[in-house]
Amino acid sequence: MPIAKFEEIRSLPLFSGTRDESFRALVRGAYVQNFPPHTELAVEGEPADFLHIIVSGSIELFSQWQGRETSMSFLGANDTFILAATIKDRPYLMSARTLEKSRVILIPSEDIREVFENDAEFAKAIVIELATCYRQAIKSAKNIKLRASPERVANYLLKLRCKNGGADCFALPFEKRRIAEFLGMTPENLSRSFAMLKSKGVSVNGQEVHVEDIDTLTEFAHPNPLIDS
Amino acid sequence: MPIAKFEEIRSLPLFSGTRDESFRALVRGAYVQNFPPHTELAVEGEPADFLHIIVSGSIELFSQWQGRETSMSFLGANDTFILAATIKDRPYLMSARTLEKSRVILIPSEDIREVFENDAEFAKAIVIELATCYRQAIKSAKNIKLRASPERVANYLLKLRCKNGGADCFALPFEKRRIAEFLGMTPENLSRSFAMLKSKGVSVNGQEVHVEDIDTLTEFAHPNPLIDS
DNA sequence: CGGAACGTTGAGTTCGGTCAATGCATGTGG
């Protein structure tokens, strides 16, 4: 496998400190793949044979139980999944599907574990990535357990606004039904939350969001860095 | 600080592969402390100056927002907290309090980060510990998002039964109010769930639980290794 | 021009939370 194909990930935080020799060992058995939208890349319960790194596109992690389904997180370019399963050599806890056309690099889990043993810088990068994922999971749990659904929606909009550089007008990044699942509510309820947030100076038309009164919205949402980062 | 004081943790998975030299560096600035019940050891939002390792006793991790509070997890002997904050040098996301008299070892976060850089075996142990915590957090989120409250209670009882060697009679390990918070419900609702589970062959008297019909309970709970491990 | 998927809205129901009263166990001080 020519290393040139992987130049696009060489500079990612996960590999930036990695020795050239280690990097070559990582990409030796790796391959790049393009997936169409709505393709399942991983199914929960299956063994974690590859670490996945997203080059472009977007991917949803979700879980199912007894016919119910919930979104766990949305990933984009440069994100990885599912590192913990790779490290522990255990089955996936979540399934993954593409939301749009996506380009993904797959690295055999064994290679990850091997390089991890021999390259301290790579090990450090892995740990930081894992710690970040863990803290994100804790924040998500706090969001679900401590907030009512309109509060979760309000804080989600504030986060989106922030990601868009603080503009008062921006687009929802995914279908509303996906956002609803992610926020732990039904699509119907998300609609009602949007309707209710009109009184807080928010208007939603299709994918487009207008925040007309940031102060009122913020006062209602009570955003907190220990939940919303 | 005499190394003898720390012999009790030398054999923990986190340190079992660590070189003697590294271990000495870790315990040099460390200290052991005994805390009475209901003592706060950490407050969310504060900087993570120490990694905590529980020698004995039990500790609750919890979070607050807008006057509301929720239990995030219960820890016991040999568990650590809060590793991710130590690694990333960021504030705690959760507060910690003792539930009973507890003995805890505190290691300065800087020492952890330093030894991590120089001892590959220790780094590996850290990563495994972190990956375990992360997967536990994911399981917990799935439990909350995918299950109704009586289902969470039923599965919690099955897990307790398992921890007690499969005996059909065992004691709840904490106050019911704490268990309720942990399971994402009110104490009143936990009572009602217990009442409802009578029809599934469960009787709860005070701290004592009797599982009289494991098959019926299991059929209702639908336990899943990807949630309940 | 259908047909399909999504989003919204309304009506009805269920689940879970709030509040208040009671019971029970524990602990304290007289």
Place this chain on the structure above:
DNA sequence: CCACATGCATTGACCGAACTCAACGTTCCG
């Protein structure tokens, strides 16, 4: 030893939040 206070657990009544189901409008595609 008793009287009393305190805190937890339970129960019932009530309320509100969120889910279900159904209907309808819209958009997007074939």
